[in-house]
Amino acid sequence: MTSQETVRFPAGIEITAPISPAFAEILTPAAMEFVALLCRTFEGRRADLLQRRAARQAEIDAGTLPDFLPETAHIRQGNWTIAPLPADLQDRRVEITGPVDRKMIINALNSGAKVFMADFEDAHSPTWAGTIEGQINVRDAVRRTISYTSPEGKHYQLNEQTAVLLVRPRGWHLDEKHVLLDGKPISGGIFDFALYFFHNAHALLERGTGPYFYLPKLESHLEARLWNDIFSKAQQELGIPQGTIKATVLIETILATFEMDEILYELREHSAGLNCGRWDYIFSAIKKFRNHPDFLYPDRAQVTMTTHFMRSYTLLTIKTCHRRNAPAIGGMAAQIPIKHDPQANEEALARVREDKRREATDGHDGTWVAHPGLVSIARAEFDAVLKGPNQIERKREDVQVTAADLLKVPEGTITEGGVRNNISVSLQYLESWLRGTGCVPINNLMEDAATVEISRAQLWQWLHHPRGILGDGRKVTVELFHSFLDEELARLKALRAGRFEDAARILDELVTSATFVEFLTLPAYRYLA
Numbered sequence: 001m002t003s004q005e006t007v008r009f010p011a012g013i014e015i016t017a018p019i020s021p022a023f024a025e026i027l028t029p030a031a032m033e034f035v036a037l038l039c040r041t042f043e044g045r046r047a048d049l050l051q052r053r054a055a056r057q058a059e060i061d062a063g064t065l066p067d068f069l070p071e072t073a074h075i076r077q078g079n080w081t082i083a084p085l086p087a088d089l090q091d092r093r094v095e096i097t098g099p100v101d102r103k104m105i106i107n108a109l110n111s112g113a114k115v116f117m118a119d120f121e122d123a124h125s126p127t128w129a130g131t132i133e134g135q136i137n138v139r140d141a142v143r144r145t146i147s148y149t150s151p152e153g154k155h156y157q158l159n160e161q162t163a164v165l166l167v168r169p170r171g172w173h174l175d176e177k178h179v180l181l182d183g184k185p186i187s188g189g190i191f192d193f194a195l196y197f198f199h200n201a202h203a204l205l206e207r208g209t210g211p212y213f214y215l216p217k218l219e220s221h222l223e224a225r226l227w228n229d230i231f232s233k234a235q236q237e238l239g240i241p242q243g244t245i246k247a248t249v250l251i252e253t254i255l256a257t258f259e260m261d262e263i264l265y266e267l268r269e270h271s272a273g274l275n276c277g278r279w280d281y282i283f284s285a286i287k288k289f290r291n292h293p294d295f296l297y298p299d300r301a302q303v304t305m306t307t308h309f310m311r312s313y314t315l316l317t318i319k320t321c322h323r324r325n326a327p328a329i330g331g332m333a334a335q336i337p338i339k340h341d342p343q344a345n346e347e348a349l350a351r352v353r354e355d356k357r358r359e360a361t362d363g364h365d366g367t368w369v370a371h372p373g374l375v376s377i378a379r380a381e382f383d384a385v386l387k388g389p390n391q392i393e394r395k396r397e398d399v400q401v402t403a404a405d406l407l408k409v410p411e412g413t414i415t416e417g418g419v420r421n422n423i424s425v426s427l428q429y430l431e432s433w434l435r436g437t438g439c440v441p442i443n444n445l446m447e448d449a450a451t452v453e454i455s456r457a458q459l460w461q462w463l464h465h466p467r468g469i470l471g472d473g474r475k476v477t478v479e480l481f482h483s484f485l486d487e488e489l490a491r492l493k494a495l496r497a498g499r500f501e502d503a504a505r506i507l508d509e510l511v512t513s514a515t516f517v518e519f520l521t522l523p524a525y526r527y528l529a
């Protein structure tokens with residue numbers, strides 16, 4: 001390892017973590033100059049927008065529910081479209097997503113999916129090493145030099161035909177604590193974006209593709225405007241034509257659904273449509289209305305894609321996108337292939353098939369899968385429906401969705417099984433995240449930061465809401481939570497060693513805190529190397 005003293009960074013930049021020779025190829029003085037420029041230019045606006053989130057939360061807490069914005073009615077009513085899509089983003093019928101681990105990047109690019117989203121977000125635990133290695137891995141993937149040999153001696157390299165690469169940087173709320181600018185941690189999202197763009201934009205263009213992104217967890221069109229301005233500045237600095245960057249925004253907060261036209265409009269030169277990030281969306285609904293007496297959500301397993309508010313959201317996303325000639329990408333079913341149990345496996349695959357069939361029939365232009373074993377299943381469902389590379393021509397003008405549809409609370413029950421499952425899944429996921437793995441199979445389901453946000457947010461809500469009562473009449477209290485937590489923790493610790501005590505400390509803080517913690521990754525990041 002070299003230390004920062006041996007690498008000359010621009011004035012004001014300090015890196016507080018080790019820099020190996022391989023890391024120094026990413027953290028070059030020129031790249032860090034670019035990072036610093038974007039952070040200096042835009043950090044103030046990021047901070048203001050995070051403040052604005054808090055102000056909107058206060059309005060909701062005071063009883064003002066979200067609605068479509070009167071001041072942007074002219075944008076919703078106007079007849080504009082996004083700029084034409086590049087050739088390699090026309091057909092996105094199956095997109096695989098996954099962490100920026102070297103082997104998984106190769107497997108994902110070779111999976112037969114049209115697109116691979118390399119994830120520095122929900123599926124990524126942002127350790128210093130994992131984050132910079134992720135940048136090395138995507139750099140090598142862009143240049144097609146990436147290879148890997150497993151400890152068992154299996155060799156991995158890219159096929160002739162590979163998926164189109166998209167990168168998802170961190171959301172606005174996360175800092176990169178190992179990089180200080182003028183003494184303060186910088187934005188994790190700008191850091192991820194800037195390094196990928198700086199090192200790869202020209203190489204991507206030379207290969208006939210481009211710098212393509214997914215943008216997570218936006219809560220308003222003003223947050224989209226900030227990304228758009230960052231894109232314009234980045235392109236200008238690197239001498240890349242304006243409009244080259246293409247970004248798909250995840251509609252995964254309940255507030256963003258009310259501003260989908262506006263988000264597409266802000267990014268119209270850079271837009272590659274919208275995606276229904278269902279897991280964060282459910283989390284966001286619980287989080288935003290947590291203090292409202294009428295909004296109490298049942299067990300996580302009961303908040304499905306066919307509940308009224310979820311169906312309304314996905315249909316409105318399709319209609320909004322298609323009116324603007326933008327693709328509407330579907331989301332991720334949590335089921336993954338199950339080894340060694342053919343019947344359970346067939347049931348899991350049937351659930352994925354059903355989910356993808358509904359998305360394709362509704363009008364989505366593509367969808368997400370969690371695992372290479374699901375690519376052909378999703379593909380078959382979209383092949384059966386799509387007449388061309390996408391179905392943007394299906395405008396779905398028949399869809400009528402109101403604010404009330406988007407806010408309808410699903411009915412259901414809160415059960416002891418639901419409470420225990422939320423505790424156990426949160427503990428297992430946090431424990432893995434603390435060890436640097438941001439996506440894991442638990443009970444044969446894909447779990448990542450978004451799915452686990454639902455679990456811990458439900459625990460908080462059931463504990464703090466007067467109607468957080470189990471089917472058998474017991475109120476969810478701190479005492480009940482602690483007794484279940486102790487039992488679930490003991491069960492897990494008996495199975496294997498790990499950072500379960502740290503995970504339990506974080507979960508306890510998240511659930512029993514009087515005020516809701518905005519994101520579980522904020523306290524958890526304090527524990528991360």
Ligand SMILES: CC(=O)SCCNC(=O)CCNC(=O)[C@H](O)C(C)(C)COP(=O)(O)OP(=O)(O)OC[C@H]1O[C@@H](n2cnc3c(N)ncnc32)[C@H](O)[C@@H]1OP(=O)(O)O
Pocket residue numbers: 096097098099103104105107108119122123279280332336337369370371372439440441445446447448450451
């Ligand atoms: C809410 C959201 O944000 S969704 C987006 C974020 N979530 C994701 O991206 C999910 C990514 N998926 C994963 O990480 C994994 O599929 C898991 C953790 C769910 C399951 O992983 P595993 O239990 O290791 O799966 P499994 O053992 O069946 O893997 C078989 C092979 O497929 C590979 N594989 C599994 N998932 C992926 C993936 N998403 N991308 C690339 N390769 C994958 C494995 O690396 C393994 O490769 P190998 O045979 O060469 O060793």
Ligand SMILES: O=CC(=O)O
Pocket residue numbers: 122250252276277278279280281331332450
């Ligand atoms: O990012 C996707 C989600 O479902 O959350």
Ligand SMILES: [Mg+2]
Pocket residue numbers: 122216217250252277279280450
């Ligand atoms: Mg998400």
